[in-house]
Amino acid sequence: MKKLLFLLAFLPCQHLFAQTEPTYAEKLGYPKGKKVLIIHVDDVGMSYESNQGAIKAIREGVANSLSVMMPCGWVPGFVHYWKENKDIDAGLHLTMTSEWKDYRWGPLAGKTNVKGLTDTEGALWRSVADVVKNASPDEVETEIRAQLERARTMGFEPTHLDSHMGTLFATPEFLERYLKVGMQEKIPVMFPGGHNTAIQGEEKMIAERFEMTQKVGKQLWAAGLPVLDDLENSSYGWKGPENGDKSEKALQKYKTAKYIEAIGKLKPGLTMVIMHCTIHTEVFPHISDSWPTREGDFLAMIDPELRKYIEKEGIVLTTWREAMQRRGKVK
Template sequence: MHPDMKTTLLFLFILLSNVAMAQIAETYAEKLGYPKGKKVLIIHVDDVGMSYESNQGAIKAIRNGIANSLSVMMPCGWVPGFVNYWKENKDLDAGLHLTMTSEWKDYRWGPLAGKPNVKGLVDPEGAMWRSVADVIKNASADEVETEIRAQLDRARAMGFEPTHMDSHMGTLFATNEFLERYLKVGMQEKIPVMFPGGHNTAIQAEEKMIAERFQMTQTIGKQLWDAGLPVLDDLENTSYGWKGPENGDKSEKALQKYKTEKYINAIKALKPGLTMVIMHCTIHSEVFPHISDSAITREGDYLAMIDPELKKYIEKESIILTTWREAMQRRQKVK
């Protein structure tokens, strides 16, 4: 082979390799048209509809703070209270927090599909099982899909069209069969689903994800993208474990400072791309501690969201805030 030909082929090989690497490195945020190298965040409040305090915490975290998305637990008692607010405030980015468990001792709910249709989702008290492990043990994938569709149906019956869907307590990620049904409904209904299918840096660190599992996330991410849905590059899901200052100070000031620092450090550690940051926000009340023992961490989340210091950090770092609605609108424009 002529030396010049060898040089040309080597050049082409290097060029093609660089193109391939660039394609691999491209985040889903970039595919959606966000600037390269930017952190793009959906700051998301779970458990809306669970209680009055949950509704107010989420709404105030968005209206008075930097949170910008939420999802609703359709089987719970305070869903009408939120949906009635949403009907007058449809700019809110609001999805479904698909719920297959009922974890609290004295405050419980059952499946919307009805016990005869999803017997495996119902415990001896007539409510949903308290733990994910019990759902895995007793419920079939068919029952899980039936309940997903029942929760979507109730939302639509109330005039509430969700911007996205995700999973309460991660139950729908607990088995491949449950995950398949969750993804299936999202793709069929053209509703974005929470699924980290990108570089997954934060979620890999949290879950100690093995190579085989990571490869599966990449395959599903491509599948969702090809179905016309936006895909997350990563998921930050550690805030529920931030229980409060180590010195035990539970004052609002101390709790806010503690949680704000935790969020700043977590966001600082994120890699560029579209990341959903998950939290649970409630306002303070005498009642909520009787519902859940998580009142302190939830109040802390709310206080962090309305902290000017966190907003200042987001702005200083030129971090982009987006919503599931905007992500879907951008996806619809990508060929």
């Protein structure tokens, strides 16, 4: 499951762009030349394990932000916790797909209102490609707003918006609706509009598409929203030790090393580091075979070695809430 497939196809090689302007982190008042990270857990509300993994990754580890899949069954379990712990930086993981075989969810707008988003089981489509093939931009926007409305009905005001499986980046029309809702509602949206070093692709990428991300970044900034300089989104592809050892000790060592390597390669600026954290239970493997990478993410977040690395390197940790507060103070 990879995010930003649409954007990845649009980014240039590194030699096509040189950083000349201040980073968005600097514009927000963070120290010049510093790596400023939002360490972000996706898929909260999807399951009990996802809730506990995210909460523990924040309370006991270095993660500091998360987002919630509003159509899923364990959303109340998280929101009830959040109401008593509102210091947690929590946004909406806007969800247009339901990818698992036996554990599924449907649109909050109702099937009759968003027929193009639903499959033959009455659930959201399993793949991004099916959403692109069948759903209209109007239906996508309707579902985005329905998910925001459910959150607000529950008393949950999100600190930001992002996109499950990158579906809202899959077409220019979907992206336009995603950005539109964020700007209209004054909610920060996950969008890398800065130097984008970590997500730059191969030589076939073209400069014109990179310019699009710059234009959108400036548009979001002009609307009074903070903007990411970059996005680190490779962790879901880190499957585990090559020897196949899936013990907690092995997964933790492997994932911690991968995060240290990835963070080490980041350039200064405001970067969102994406992951998926779950605790271990006998149930989650029946939901998804992705459990090793998700458990590994959780174990890395609570690893003292990762915290030591972040502190030693002088890396600044922040949240979407703080970034928005800082944006409000910038003219």
